[in-house]
Amino acid sequence: MDNARITRRSFVSATAIAGLVAATGGTGLVSFTSKPQEALAAEESETRIVKTCCAGCVGRCGVLAHVKNGRVVKLEGDPDHVYSKGAICAKGLSFIQALYNPNRIKYPLKRVGERGSNQWERISWEQALDEIADQLLEIEEKYGAEAIQVGYGGGGSTYYDGYASRWCHVMGCHKFEPGGLQCLQPRQTMSQLMWGKNNNDFVSYEGLNAEFIQGDQTKCMVLWGSNPASSCVASGGRPAAQIRAMGAKTVVVDPRMTADASKADVWLPVRPGSDVALLMCWINYIMDNELYNRDSVMKWTNMPYLVNLETGFTLKPEEVGMEAEDLAYLVWDTKTDSAQSMSYPYDDALEPALEGGPYTVNGIRCTPAFQLIHERCSEWTLEKTAEICWLEADMIEEAIRLYAENTPGFMSMGMTGDHAVNSPQVGICQFILEAMMGNYSKPGTMMQMFSSDGPYWPEPGTLEHFMTEEQYKKRFGCIEYKASCRREWTHNSLMLDAINSGEPYRVRAIIERSLNKMMNMPNAAKWGEAFESMDLNVHHIMYPTSFSMYCDYLLPTTEWLENHWGFGAENRFYVRQPTTHLWESVEDPMFFSMLAKKMADKGHQRFIDSFDPEKCKPTPENLPEGFAVELWEGTEIPWEPTMEDMLTANFKSQDPDAMSWEELCDYVQEHGYYETCSDEEYQQFYVYERIDEETGKPQGFNTPSKKLECYGEQIITLGRTGAPWSLYELEPASFEYDPLPYYREPNESPLDDELAAQYPLVITGGHVSMYTHGTLRNVPWIRERFPVPEVWINPVDAEKYGIEHKGWVWLESPRGKTQARANVTKRIAPGVTWMERFWFPETVETSTKGFTEMNINMLTNDQGPFADFIGSVTYRGFQVRVTPAESAPEGIWTEPEQFEAWLPDFNKVEVTDDKDQFKGVY
Numbered sequence: 078m079d080n081a082r083i084t085r086r087s088f089v090s091a092t093a094i095a096g097l098v099a100a101t102g103g104t105g106l107v108s109f110t111s112k113p114q115e116a117l118a119a120e121e122s123e124t125r126i127v128k129t130c131c132a133g134c135v136g137r138c139g140v141l142a143h144v145k146n147g148r149v150v151k152l153e154g155d156p157d158h159v160y161s162k163g164a165i166c167a168k169g170l171s172f173i174q175a176l177y178n179p180n181r182i183k184y185p186l187k188r189v190g191e192r193g194s195n196q197w198e199r200i201s202w203e204q205a206l207d208e209i210a211d212q213l214l215e216i217e218e219k220y221g222a223e224a225i226q227v228g229y230g231g232g233g234s235t236y237y238d239g240y241a242s243r244w245c246h247v248m249g250c251h252k253f254e255p256g257g258l259q260c261l262q263p264r265q266t267m268s269q270l271m272w273g274k275n276n277n278d279f280v281s282y283e284g285l286n287a288e289f290i291q292g293d294q295t296k297c298m299v300l301w302g303s304n305p306a307s308s309c310v311a312s313g314g315r316p317a318a319q320i321r322a323m324g325a326k327t328v329v330v331d332p333r334m335t336a337d338a339s340k341a342d343v344w345l346p347v348r349p350g351s352d353v354a355l356l357m358c359w360i361n362y363i364m365d366n367e368l369y370n371r372d373s374v375m376k377w378t379n380m381p382y383l384v385n386l387e388t389g390f391t392l393k394p395e396e397v398g399m400e401a402e403d404l405a406y407l408v409w410d411t412k413t414d415s416a417q418s419m420s421y422p423y424d425d426a427l428e429p430a431l432e433g434g435p436y437t438v439n440g441i442r443c444t445p446a447f448q449l450i451h452e453r454c455s456e457w458t459l460e461k462t463a464e465i466c467w468l469e470a471d472m473i474e475e476a477i478r479l480y481a482e483n484t485p486g487f488m489s490m491g492m493t494g495d496h497a498v499n500s501p502q503v504g505i506c507q508f509i510l511e512a513m514m515g516n517y518s519k520p521g522t523m524m525q526m527f528s529s530d531g532p533y534w535p536e537p538g539t540l541e542h543f544m545t546e547e548q549y550k551k552r553f554g555c556i557e558y559k560a561s562c563r564r565e566w567t568h569n570s571l572m573l574d575a576i577n578s579g580e581p582y583r584v585r586a587i588i589e590r591s592l593n594k595m596m597n598m599p600n601a602a603k604w605g606e607a608f609e610s611m612d613l614n615v616h617h618i619m620y621p622t623s624f625s626m627y628c629d630y631l632l633p634t635t636e637w638l639e640n641h642w643g644f645g646a647e648n649r650f651y652v653r654q655p656t657t658h659l660w661e662s663v664e665d666p667m668f669f670s671m672l673a674k675k676m677a678d679k680g681h682q683r684f685i686d687s688f689d690p691e692k693c694k695p696t697p698e699n700l701p702e703g704f705a706v707e708l709w710e711g712t713e714i715p716w717e718p719t720m721e722d723m724l725t726a727n728f729k730s731q732d733p734d735a736m737s738w739e740e741l742c743d744y745v746q747e748h749g750y751y752e753t754c755s756d757e758e759y760q761q762f763y764v765y766e767r768i769d770e771e772t773g774k775p776q777g778f779n780t781p782s783k784k785l786e787c788y789g790e791q792i793i794t795l796g797r798t799g800a801p802w803s804l805y806e807l808e809p810a811s812f813e814y815d816p817l818p819y820y821r822e823p824n825e826s827p828l829d830d831e832l833a834a835q836y837p838l839v840i841t842g843g844h845v846s847m848y849t850h851g852t853l854r855n856v857p858w859i860r861e862r863f864p865v866p867e868v869w870i871n872p873v874d875a876e877k878y879g880i881e882h883k884g885w886v887w888l889e890s891p892r893g894k895t896q897a898r899a900n901v902t903k904r905i906a907p908g909v910t911w912m913e914r915f916w917f918p919e920t921v922e923t924s925t926k927g928f929t930e931m932n933i934n935m936l937t938n939d940q941g942p943f944a945d946f947i948g949s950v951t952y953r954g955f956q957v958r959v960t961p962a963e964s965a966p967e968g969i970w971t972e973p974e975q976f977e978a979w980l981p982d983f984n985k986v987e988v989t990d991d992k993d994q995f996k997g998v999y
Contacts (some may be wrong), residue, residue, distance in 0.1 A: 126142070129637075139155030147988040175619070180918060202632075202663070251552045262561075266560040303331075303491030307335070332348070334346075352499070353494070357820055370514055392441065453819060485521035490504070546704075552565065554571050558947050562807075569598065577607065598939070614630075615632065619662075649751070712731055850914075
């Protein structure tokens with residue numbers, strides 16, 4: 078058979094996609110130094126232990142990789158890691174099977190048949206880059222650079238999205254993510270606006286060390302839509318368990334009885350999508366009963382400040398003809414019954430009113446911010462909230478009092494709130510509650526101001542000044558959903574509408590690095606039609622997925638055990654250094670660097686400039702007119718030809734005396750990690766009270782007022798101009814952004830009697846401990862443990878709809894249908910169901926492309942109304958019906974022996990010299 082032209086149908090069906098990559102294994106490497114594993118096995122060598130970091134989830138735990146004869150033979154936890162402390166989970170252990178998986182894309186492949194036919198020929202990297210660059214240049218000339226999108230995120234990537242961003246800035250195109258506007262960012266953007274820092278939580282990049290925050294001082298822990306026992310176990314599950322064991326009371330708000338909920342003092346099985354109503358009830362109850370920390374509210378929040386009812390902004394003394402210091406605001410002083418100027422930080426001679434008004438000052442009507450927040454939340458009584466959220470009023474009250482009467486404590490939010498139309502409001506409400514209770518920068522709290530500086534941040538600047546104002550404003554959602562400016566993510570649903578309508582322009586090409594868009598995008602079938610219409614689809618990935626079947630080129634990337642990177646965790650810096658290098662895989666940053674070089678070689682001027690150190694500098698002559706130079710952070714360097722060069726150049730740009738990448742790896746191998754500062758220097762509490770030497774006043778918080786801005790006036794400015802994140806000043810959104818919390822019923826609600834009659838159950842979703850997003854569905858031991866997604870359903874509903882435990886079912890929404898296996902359990906509330914996302918490598922070559930059979934995103938809603946400010950779509954809290962199915966979907970594997978086809982065959986592994994992977998490109 079011809080090894081250069083392949084099709085799965087030439088092989089035994091049980092090998093599935095493994096046949097695709099195996100077919101290319103017979104020819105030798107052209108530009109690589111390689112040595113077959115059989116030859117390496119014949120050599121004598123010692124086992125070496127490489128300190129690295131996992132990419133199985135955002136926890137990034139420390140791993141000790143045992144390497145013998147060029148092969149990774151064992152993984153174990155690294156005891157030097159501040160979170161995992163020598164432990165490793167099932168996901169982490171499984172990555173030997175992922176690294177050596179027969180499904181790996183080994184070499185660049187070019188489609189030779191129809192899309193979806195899975196017919197490919199092996200080509201060189203030189204040819205692949207040359208042809209892709211030619212097509213991109215043609216698309217730019219015909220349609221503009223905005224017709225190109227770069228996809229990222231959603232699992233399977235290794236957090237290099239800054240390199241995708243810098244390529245996009247130079248190209249003049251944009252980046253789209255399946256999760257950015259629905260994952261963490263709604264809360265973090267609000268947190269940044271309200272106290273100038275990301276909130277910590279148990280299931281994000283920040284992580285938590287129980288000892289560092291003095292968890293023995295924590296009196297109450299609230300886990301809201303968060304399941305750290307199954308997500309980010311080292312940086313979330315471990316500290317949660319430790320703090321609970323130290324005696325903290327626990328409240329869990331979750332429709333499911335999760336592992337953490339089973340240990341809670343109070344479990345509130347809230348109706349999915351109604352979380353903000355419950356949060357506003359907590360705020361209202363605490364204000365009504367004066368359970369808040371008065372010292373915190375009066376001295377360190379902006380809630381005593383008077384708000385101009387006409388403009389929505391807090392009132393400054395100069396606006397009413399008063400003289401005052403630079404940082405001063407008006408309050409209503411109850412001693413004198415008059416408006417008075419309060420200079421930062423506060424004035425003990427004044428007694429500001431928290432409630433009352435409206436007051437009139439020089440003709441301006443104004444009210445304390447506290448009063449406005451209280452008024453907005455006042456409708457959410459215990460009784461009304463219980464009715465809307467499907468809870469008991471006395472249980473809500475018990476949970477609130479447990480939180481409010483046991484401080485210090487904290488509230489850790491999960492992704493649930495990010496997946497609904499109220500996503501920014503979740504972050505706003507959480508922040509107000511924590512600020513009212515004084516749960517910040519003190520022992521036992523999660524909102525900390527720990528900081529440590531060091532030169533070893535691995536991601537260089539993103540060359541933002543290469544993006545012109547005209548191109549910047551073409552990003553879908555840029556004007557209406559300005560919180561997306563923080564990470565410059567395209568609004569996916571608006572992009573999908575534009576692909577279908579051609580207005581304001583059609584996307585023509587996708588360069589994709591996320592694992593499987595078809596598993597992560599809402600209303601996935603609709604996206605399949607859109608991807609089919611593209612002129613060019615490129616997938617840079619470890620192994621074929623559903624999205625790959627829409628592609629014209631498949632390019633091999635590395636697994637994390639082959640990668641160079643680094644991470645900060647608390648005051649420590651860890652490295653992810655390569656343990657081996659296989660076939661012709663290329664790391665993400667180097668793919669973008671190679672493609673940039675090819676574009677430059679073909680005469681693209683901006684890419685030529687991006688290799689010029691002088692043009693990369695943020696000097697006035699390099700900045701476009703109107704560019705927000707104050708947003709420039711860090712340093713800018715040109716592209717480099719290897720990861721070692723890129724990382725070293727970036728380190729040196731931050732500190733000329735910094736170690737090189739190789740020196741840093743050697744240091745970490747010997748010492749365990751690089752310490753950016755001592756534990757004592759890092760673990761600092763009450764940071765906001767430190768005296769600033771220049772002003773002689775407390776340093777406060779990183780906000781315009783230096784206070785915790787519970788009244789979110791920066792939200793108003795964001796909607797009008799894009800500040801503080803837009804690279805250019807933007808025209809106002811079509812609606813005024815609201816600085817106060819509010820609740821909006823989900824787009825599809827059980828309160829809609831007509832809809833609920835057809836679709837009676839509310840569905841939610843989430844992670845299971847074996848997977849993160851779309852990863853590891855082709856790893857035998859993991860799939861054996863969790864072969865298909867479950868749908869949880871209460872016994873009351875199961876009996877009502879004829880569902881049997883472990884039986885196959887159909888789920889349907891107004892958008893589509895999919896299947897799952899039923900788990901009939903009392904661990905989920907009546908009227909609610911839950912399902913995990915999934916895709917099936919064993920059926921990617923069928924008409925389903927492996928994503929339609931059992932995928933909650935066949936049901937999710939891609940259309941609005943979207944969340945204000947940021948544009949989140951509805952991934953959870955919509956209506957479905959569940960009915961019995963006769964059998965499992967055709968072709969799905971459920972038995973352990975079926976997964977044997979995916980076990981590694983080490984005799985077919987080629988270990989290569991990654992130093993040679995750029996021959997013919999640089």
